[in-house]
């Protein structure tokens with residue numbers, strides 16, 4: 555009879571250190587088989603040179619190599635629908651428990667329910683843990699038990715609930731000898747899963763004391779490029795959120811810390827209100843008569859609106875998979891308000907292009923921009939794409955970098971007149987909301 559094992563299933567927590575589910579798995583009763591499944595339900599929707607798939611693959615290979623070199627073990631890679639892979643795994647192994655970390659997105663919740671039921675029906679326990687946030691689900695709610703839908707009181711309660719002295723890490727890295735002692739586990743190259751390397755790659759993050767200390771002074775100026783680039787690393791779990799919060803606290807920077815709390819704010823919103831992934835949080839906003847002009851949408855996507863700061867942002871996004879937060883707010887506002895194009899179109903375009911795409915943050919911020927979301931910008935706040943240059947790119951450094959042609963005759967004229975677009979937007983929004 556085969557001996558029993560446990561499984562640890564990596565998903566959006568691609569690291570060996572301070573990984574809660576992995577820590578518990580390694581402290582369980584049986585040796586642990588580490589697995590990752592390239593989920594065809596997700597991959598089938600992505601372009602074949604997607605930098606995020608590349609990044610995931612790379613991160614897995616690094617872990618696999620480390621486990622092989624230093625621990626006489628490995629990481630098993632599979633490709634398919636998770637349920638089919640589990641059907642295969644239960645044939646191959648005698649599994650006692652499958653451990654994994656929570657994933658709060660609507661698709662993931664359904665997938666995990668299905669997998670959990672399947673495992674339980676085969677006598678296998680399914681244990682899941684909080685790992686990618688400090689507070690999840692309904693851990694931070696109002697006194698009456700309802701979720702917060704305004705950020706500031708949420709943030710205050712979050713901070714009040716956070717006891718630094720009780721804060722603990724989960725040193726999974728210290729227990730890796732509990733992994734199954736075999737190096738002979740399924741491997742997959744990028745081409746085995748139908749992908750190839752593209753021209754873009756996910757960049758490393760920077761979270762040093764200087765960046766955090768200067769954050770307040772520099773974070774609003776896109777040319778300074780002085781933000782952490784933590785996005786994709788938090789998204790795929792190549793860093794631990796606990797370690798990042800620890801750093802923010804060590805540098806006593808409230809603003810940087812609060813950005814990390816914005817991330818959790820939007821995660822709990824999506825968890826409480828999963829329908830907001832494609833419906834307005836404030837239902838009245840779904841009455842807006844969007845113009846949805848496809849030609850204008852294409853010009854926006856390509857960075858050819860004739861408004862240099864908008865175009866710089868879109869070109870940065872297209873060329874690198876990143877756009878500075880200030881400029882994200884401007885291009886978003888321009889799309890929804892100047893062009894009256896549905897925020898869902900912009901959200902979908904960002905989802906395709908952003909290396910740090912995160913459903914909760916993307917939907918939350920797009921709805922903020924459109925005015926339809928929780929704690930959103932009031933609808934009559936319409937960024938002026940020209941005066942924003944004065945505020946955030948006075949010396950035109952960011953614009954010159956991404957739109958070098960902006961002073962040439964070939965550079966497009968503005969696709970809409972600001973004053974006209976502003977008035978049109980106010981009229982259309984007003985008639986939908988009244």
Ligand code: FAD
Nearest residue numbers: 781782783784785813817879882883910911912915916919
């Ligand atoms: P830093 O400024 O260094 O911040 C550190 C971390 O704090 C970020 O990595 C992120 O995890 C978190 N954070 C900062 N600002 C926000 C915010 N407003 N909302 C939620 N979390 C925040 N962020 C995403 O992670 N994924 C998205 O898909 C996404 N889509 C966005 C769409 C729009 C229209 C807008 C206006 C913002 C969006 N953001 C998104 C938020 C923000 O722009 C990015 O988190 C930030 O620019 C990423 O750069 P950074 O990692 O250098 O951030």
